[in-house]
Amino acid sequence: MKLGAHVSIGKGFPGAVNQAYSIGCDGFQIFAGNPRGWARKPLADSEVAQFRKEREKYALWPVMVHLSYLPNPATTDPELYEKSVLTMVEDFSRANALGADFFVFHPGKAKDRDIGLKKIIAAVNLVLEKVKGSTLLLFENQSGAGGEVAGSFQDLGLLIKEVNQGDRVGVCFDTCHAFAAGYDLSSDSGWQQTLDEFEKFVGLSNLKIFHLNDAVGTVGSHLDRHQHIGRGMIGLQGFSFLMNHPRLNQLPGILETPQEAPDDDLMNLKTLRQLVK
C-alpha cells in the first residue's frame, strides 16, 4: 500500500512536498488554505509551478487535497449553503491547479437526512460543472455523529449514484469514521462483513483511497477521535487485515493520526509497514 500523511502548508505548498518526502511518505494530503477560515489568499502561479516541480522530483503519489472544515453542503441555511459551494469550487479548482489526484470533502450535517442528501448532490453537480480537470472528487464516510449524513454505506452509495458526472467521483474510506459509525474493522470477520456491505451499496470500484486512523471510541460510538495506529479500538489486527488484503492494499492510504510529537507520523508509517507480511 502506498502510504502518506496529512502535512502542513504552513511553509507554503512546496514546503508541504518537502515535509512529506522528508518523513518517507509515498504520497500526502494537504488543505488548500486555512481549514478554519473562509478567506483564501490568491494562489501564485510561481508557487503552483514550484509545488508541481518538487512533487515530480520526488515522484510522490498520491496527492490529495482535503476541503476545509467550515463548508456544509447538506445545510438548508441558504447563506451557509452558498458559501459552502463557493469554497468547494475554490478548493477543488486549487486541487486541479496543483495537479492533485484526489479532492476529498465531508458530506456534512443535516436535520433531515433526505433533504441533506439532495442538497449535497446539487452542490456536487454544481462544483463539477464549474470546475474542469482530472482531479477526482471524493466523498468521505463520516462517523454519523450529530446529524452527519453519509455515515452509512447506503448514504454514500446513493450520493455516488445520483451525481451527474459519476466518472469524476469516488469514495475516501476513513477507518476511524467507519468504525465509529458501526462497521467493525477490528477483526477479519468484521472487515469481511464491512466489505460485503460496501460492495453491495457503494461498489468497491468506487473506493479510491483510505484515511488510516485508529479510533478512540468503541464500534458504533459515533465518536470522531483519531488515535495512533494500533493504540485504538481497531488495533493492529484490523490494520494488518487491510495492509495484507490483496485488493485493498493496491489502494493508497493517508494517515490523519495525532501529531503531538515530531516523530508521530514516522512512527505510524513504520507501524503500518511492519504489518505487511
Ligand SMILES: [Zn+2]
Ligand atoms: Zn476528513
Ligand SMILES: [Zn+2]
Ligand atoms: Zn478522514
